[in-house]
Amino acid sequence: MVAGERAGVDARLAEARLAEAGLVDARLVAPVLAWYPGAARDLPWRASDRTPWGVLVSEVMLQQTPVARVEPVWRAWLDRWPTPAALAEAPTADVLRAWGTLGYPRRALRLAACARAVVEHHGGALPTTEAELRALPGIGAYTAAAVVAFAHGRRAVVLDTNVRRVLARTLGGQGLPPAHLTRGEQSRADAVWPADDARAAAWSQAVMELGALVCTARAPRCAACPVASSCAWRAAGSPPPTTAPRTQAWTGTDRQARGRIMAVLRDAVGPVGEGALTAAWPHDAEQRARALAGLLADGLVARAGDGYGLPE
DNA sequence: AAGACGGGGTT
DNA sequence: AACCCAGTCTT
Structure with missing residues (x-):
């Protein structure tokens, strides 16, 4: 076992002991549950x-x-x-x-x-x-x-991008979670999640909201955070994330071409001809054809007479 | 495990 | 111009 794995295991064992002792509940779960009613958005x-x-x-x-x-x-x-x-x-x-x-x-x-x-x-x-x-x-x-x-108000471990970030910071001391969901994150979350259905469901909602409103990715509002005083990331001096997420290209991609074609078909009253598709993506016929073929394969576009339209 | 898949608001 | 967003599915 290499040093990094050893450290990870030690950290999880330490966390498990904290969970067993009820400290995670007292330091993290309870404050976030208390914070939620006054902060939640009215969605x-x-x-x-x-x-x-x-x-x-x-x-x-x-x-x-x-x-x-x-x-x-x-x-x-x-x-x-x-x-x-x-x-x-x-x-x-x-x-x-x-x-x-x-x-x-x-x-x-x-x-x-x-x-x-x-x-x-x-x-x-x-x-x-x-x-x-x-x-x-x-x-x-x-x-x-x-x-x-x-x-349904029952216990389920809800691990979205917000929750992963909150747990990575408060318990892991990391600025951002790993690029892909790991087993370590799942076991950590399972250890943190309250056992009781009603409390677990309330926690699911509250911890997600904390990530969305306070513990945000770019500029966290730590001054407004109910668990700032026990946050491992803060305690470590809020070190910047080590791995920068790879940003997705957009301009000129097949995805943008597909989007342009879909926009034309959504706005059209009836079927459209090749000319309208060419106008939607004029500069690269090969890419246009590839995008259209993909949309047809996905069932997002259908042939209609001599042209194309949204499927019936 | 990696890549495909939209679009718009924020920084 | 980058970055980010209550992910899922296919290969």
């Missing part, structure tokens, strides 16, 4: 009249898209398709237009497929276990846990 998918379906729709929309952009689309979506059964009947073109510019439109396709699966296999009601949710299209480990915690 519509958290309202007392929320439904599991509304929670799921919010979680899928929030996969890589910020809250501010999701909120208006979520409201319109739930007004139009208040249940899985309603969405299951919707034409794909309507679904993609309602998704608008949230990005990653395959999520909209998967959400519609999820609605149909819920109708077919679960009688139209969302299942309540992580394993059943995980088996539905577009629902991965995070979203399954989020629905269990936020919609």
Whole structure:
């Protein structure tokens, strides 16, 4: 075993002892739970009249898209398709237009497929276990846990980018979590998560909110943090992150080309011809063809007469 | 384990 | 111009 692994194991053992002694609960969980009620945002998918379906729709929309952009689309979506059964009947073109510019439109396709699966296999009601949710299209480990915690109020370890950052800083002393979710992070989270359903669900919501509002990636508001005094990262002098995340290129990528084509088709009343696609991405015919082929393969675009349109 | 996959607000 | 965002799926 190399020194780094040895140190990691020692750190986890130390954390496990702290958890056993109830110190993590006293220093981290309890203060964050106390902080939440006065700080939480008033988001519509958290309202007392929320439904599991509304929670799921919010979680899928929030996969890589910020809250501010999701909120208006979520409201319109739930007004139009208040249940899985309603969405299951919707034409794909309507679904993609309602998704608008949230990005990653395959999520909209998967959400519609999820609605149909819920109708077919679960009688139209969302299942309540992580394993059943995980088996539905577009629902991965995070979203399954989020629905269990936020919609059903039961214990589920919700490990999104916010929670990973809070735990990396407060317990790990690191500025940012690893690039990819590690077993170490999962075992650390499992040790921290309260055992009781109601407390665990409240913690899920509160720790995510802390990461979103206070323990932010770029410029954390440590002065407003309820656990600043026991934060391992602060104690270490807030050292900058060691590994810089690789930023994704955007301008000139296939993804941008796909987006331009989708924008044209969303805004078109009927099918569009080759000319409209050329105008959408004029300078690289090869890339345009590759993007269109990908969209057709993904089921985001369909041939319509002599041209192309959103699928029925 | 790595790469593909949108789009817009913030710094 | 970079960076960031309540991830998932495929290879």
